[in-house]
Amino acid sequence: MTPSPLTAPDSVPASGDRRRHPAPAHLVFFHGPMDCGKSTLALQVDHNQSRQGRHGVLLTQGDRSGSPQISSRVGLRRAAVELDAGTDVRLLVRDRWAAGHRVDYLIVDEAQFLTGAQVEQLAELVDEFHVDVYAFGLTTDFRTRLFPGTQRLFELADDVQRVQVEVLCWCGLRGLLNARVVGGEMVREGATVVVADTAPAPEAAAAADGEGADAVRYQVLCRRHYSRGQLGPMPTGPGQLALR
Ligand SMILES: Nc1ncnc2c1ncn2[C@@H]1O[C@H](COP(=O)(O)OP(=O)(O)O)[C@@H](O)[C@H]1O
Ligand SMILES: Cc1cn([C@H]2C[C@H](O)[C@@H](COP(=O)(O)O)O2)c(=O)[nH]c1=O
Numbered sequence: 084m085t086p087s088p089l090t091a092p093d094s095v096p097a098s099g100d101r102r103r104h105p106a107p108a109h110l111v112f113f114h115g116p117m118d119c120g121k122s123t124l125a126l127q128v129d130h131n132q133s134r135q136g137r138h139g140v141l142l143t144q145g146d147r148s149g150s151p152q153i154s155s156r157v158g159l160r161r162a163a164v165e166l167d168a169g170t171d172v173r174l175l176v177r178d179r180w181a182a183g184h185r186v187d188y189l190i191v192d193e194a195q196f197l198t199g200a201q202v203e204q205l206a207e208l209v210d211e212f213h214v215d216v217y218a219f220g221l222t223t224d225f226r227t228r229l230f231p232g233t234q235r236l237f238e239l240a241d242d243v244q245r246v247q248v249e250v251l252c253w254c255g256l257r258g259l260l261n262a263r264v265v266g267g268e269m270v271r272e273g274a275t276v277v278v279a280d281t282a283p284a285p286e287a288a289a290a291a292d293g294e295g296a297d298a299v300r301y302q303v304l305c306r307r308h309y310s311r312g313q314l315g316p317m318p319t320g321p322g323q324l325a326l327r
Contacts, residue, residue: 143164188217225301
């Protein structure tokens, strides 16, 4: 683990003062495939925490909306601080403290994109500065491998929970794996990070006769249909299936 740039807890404002908060802080990781409600849950946790008078900071990286926010497909969205691989999360929190703000908890969406070092920084904020961290992210990438951030969260989190809302494969079985679809075809090679949605591009859905050659989307599949590469009927909108 990297050495800490932060000073002793007595420089931390009230929220980081262990004597006022005897209960230990926690690093909790909620994970699942795309579309299982992770961002919705992130906003719900934030809502419930802030209702208790606690002060949180929302963090994300590469939200589908293209904006620095946590956005849920249910329709909720909230502004968030955009991270990149070079962000030291401890310094980000220290700057809040320096500006006189309390930081009781962090909500981290798209946590699969964190580096291992950033997960370690989050763990330090929990252990040394009593900041609760709630992280939300994908379990596996389009090749069925753990993302690096996810792996480190599995290794370090106090509590790891699979999000309970089931995403269904087109066959009706629980979908666990994220297929990447480019131009209508499932691909198994490419960059690990390609930000895109599960919905087909609107123009493809309208035409219902294929997808643009460069259009990228993701589709959640059960293990059998992932390994067979079978995408099933093409989704054209809520409750509609068109034959491919
Ligand atoms: N119109 C809708 N009505 C109710 N629930 C919806 C609607 N649209 C999306 N959802 C729910 O939102 C879920 C996706 O939530 P979201 O937080 O965006 O997922 P994730 O962050 O895991 O990708 C879907 O699985 C579905 O349960
Ligand atoms: C599987 C997979 C996904 N991504 C991207 C696609 C989306 O922008 C996000 C996940 O968003 P969600 O809130 O969970 O729906 O991750 C990626 O870059 N690489 C992948 O392999």
